[in-house]
Amino acid sequence: MTLNGTRAVTVGILALQGDFREHREMLERMGHRAVEVRKPSQLEALDALVIPGGESTTIARLILSNGFQGPLRAFCATGRPVWGTCAGAILLAKEVDRLDRPGIEVMEISVHRNAFGRQVESFEADVEVRGLEGGPFRAVFIRAPRIDAVRPPAEVVATLADGTIVAARQGNMLATSFHPELTGDSRLHAYFLGLAEAPAGIRH
Ligand code: GLN
Secondary structure (H helix, E strand, O other): OOOOOOOOOEEEEEOOOOOHHHHHHHHHHHOOEEEEEOOHHHHHHOOEEEEOOOOHHHHHHHHHHOOOHHHHHHHHHOOOOEEEEOHHHHHHEEEEOOOOOOOOOOEEEEEEOOOOOOOOOEEEEEEEEOOOOOOOEEEEEEOOOEEEEEOOOOEEEEEOOOOOEEEEEEOOEEEEOOOHHHOOOOHHHHHHHHHHHOOHHHOO
16 A cells, blocks of 8 residues: 555656656655666566656667667557656657657647746746645756647647746656656655546547
8 A cells, every 4th residue: 555545556667867766766766666767678567657857869779779669669558557747748749849769659739948037047936736635746847848739639738827838648657847756745656546447438
């Protein structure tokens, strides 16, 4: 059993580059088993997968050189929850500006890298996340991407006050341009792990 009363599951965090440790620590605090994933063969044993923030061009390069692209696409198609935070969201998008090689390309979203400009490369903001109880989520943005377009079957999950899209979902897949693993708030991690339990009607 976990802190929030759900069954403990095994969650992988793609650990090629970026802030995988922070996700692992958050998931462990919640009472889940967290595994740093460095080889495609580790994917099979997982109930869910996080693709962390970091440098998307570097992670994309390592995905290709470690033979992860096909296995990650296959994992996304199994219906198990997959969550990309920041660079991870860039890698899940089918359309990205200025990414010099393919990522995983499974979500019907268009993403603009480093979209918030120099002065505000890092900032915090309260975001309203649809379906998340307990009030706004304090979100940390670090050289964050902006989600410019969300096409069906993907749907918008969170926006900033000015309407900028910062989270989207497509069935079992979630993309956030911010870093919930850097706050003490585990609600989005719990929300993500619940994506596999969604009614069949809203799975895609
Ligand atoms: N700017 C980074 C990129 O484009 C993402 C930043 C992050 O993951 N915090 O890869």
